Amino acid sequence: MGVLSSKCRSTARLDGKTVVITGCNTGIGKECVKEFYLRGAKVIMACRNLEKATSAQTEVEDECKNAPNVGSIQVVKLDLTSLRSVRECAKKISDNEEKIDILLNNAGVMMCPKDTTEDNFEMQIGTNHFGHFLFTLLLLPRIIASNSQPARIVNVSSMAHWRIFGGKMNFDDLNWKTRRYNSINAYAQSKLANVLFTKELARRLQEAGINHVHTYSLHPGVIKTELGRNLDQTFFKGVTFLFLTFTTFMCKSPQQGAQTSIYCSLSEDCAKETGLYYQECSKTNPSYRARNKEDAKRLWEESLLLTGLGPDYNFLNP
Template sequence: MFFVLAISGVAAISAAFYFFKTSKEMPKTWYEWKTELRFQYIGMVGLFEDYLYRHRNKVVLYKQPEKVVVITGGNRGIGLRIIEKLLECEMTVIMGVRDPKSAEKSVGEFVDLKNSKGKLVIEKLDVGSLASVREFGKKIQQNYEKLDILINNAGIMFAPYKLTEDGFESHMAINYLGHFLLTHMLLNQLKKGGSEGKNSRIINVSSVVNLIGRINYSDINMKKYYYPATGYNQSKLAQILFTRHLNKTLEEEGSPVQVHAVHPGVVDTDLFNNTSTTHIPIFKKILFKTPEEGSRSVVFAAIDLSIENDGGTYLSNCTRGPMHPDAKDFEKCKKFFDFSCDLVKLNNFGDGRV
């Protein structure tokens, strides 16, 4: 009997590994196997927590017609449902996307834009290009004196190895460095948007995989060795370290801005297109959150009054979640922040100049 149970358990684990691995190909080296096993473990923890804390995953929407929000991406998946909620709050929502026409069509499938009391503005932005980020940031600086919320949402996951036009590994460029530069450019507007007891907010959409991330200072672009999950994990830890350092700095300055990192959950979106889960879409429908459910924690971080003046946190299912040990060490957070400034050639973060 024990032998049968053991064989069944091994078979179940093997099947889960085969169908949920981060690449459509099997790992080839011990390092890749180890990375996959760690990812599978943290993914199962994430699924379990999404189920266990699903009753907490709620956000109350309320009218805020005076607020102006900038969000990167938003033409698919979680981002679409975030924008739907923000427009329901009657906010002015500025989308930065690569294809504005397609984005307007996508949002229009969820929101009656002609009759919505919220306002949608769509601008061109490729967050993986620092030149595009600079152009978008300057346009926002010129057109909006103040901002209330910045949601760094756009991202990729488990993509094949690619260097951007700026020479950065694509996960690091799109998930983190583009948003790092954009935050620098818009920080003055966010400070003007906040006031005592009513902070502006910066939301970095991260992931539970920050817990198994590692910053490779000696080869940040992974030119010597690359595995998609490693690139993704590194970029998500980067967002957490940035969140922690920036929030601490703003608190010390007395600036009316707070910063949060958010794990939306394990969500059924096309970000999983590069993984083996495409073989079993029914499993994703059963086990993963819907995009609407995934949007709740992000919007919670952006608007919920219960977390006012409680920045620097990592939120999951609308409550605090565990962070990587390095994120609890402010010296390590500062080290990475300074490293990021060097990468994008910034001398005075937050002054908006490029």
């Protein structure tokens, strides 16, 4: 259990609210499903593996069967490694929901061996950024339709976005076509992209006069989840065991790791904030690269092109 872990103290209810969470059949995503369900929300689990997601749904419902005033849970198919799947999922949700009050972009891959998505993106930036970028923009009309004050878009990033971990946007080779592949640096770049996207989306929403939709990015902490399942393949057999052994007292449980995501999603304390970065249920400064306005703007423009939305895409009139 993590020795340093804050807890979201908000008692806010989510009755009548609709929450979409990506990658939530296990780990901190599953803990967020449970938390929002207990608070009365309609929770839509957007996951790649429907069998695992349905099993997780059943587990949460069984654990909470005696709790009063719970919400509801639905499962939809979302494979962030496929822009086709992203579009299909976003359309299905948009067709069935009049509004979305909270979008929690939680899914991610970490330090996996070199691979590409269906659309030929490097696997980590393709999953962690491009998939979520497209998903968010396609759902944005439904988020704007929310009457929540504010509606919230929460992007789970990582302290790995710092330069010390290799966090740097290489706009000449975002997808590692010409460079020698480095899984750590690729992961760091994808997590930096999460923070830059959060900042730029906040700026563009405010510029468009959309003041009731706020964005948040965060570091959840070092968590003992399945996210590190690729370490043995990336480095050498046994490194996962060594990592978990030496970080046992630093690693958070999934419940502890979910706290900052929950805080950014519903706490009254950050309701008036947007475009910022959080850790331990408190705003903090991201790396200086994550505060680069020109990089944030360029990433937005590159992402519009690479996801097929086009340079003239207008989220107010898609």
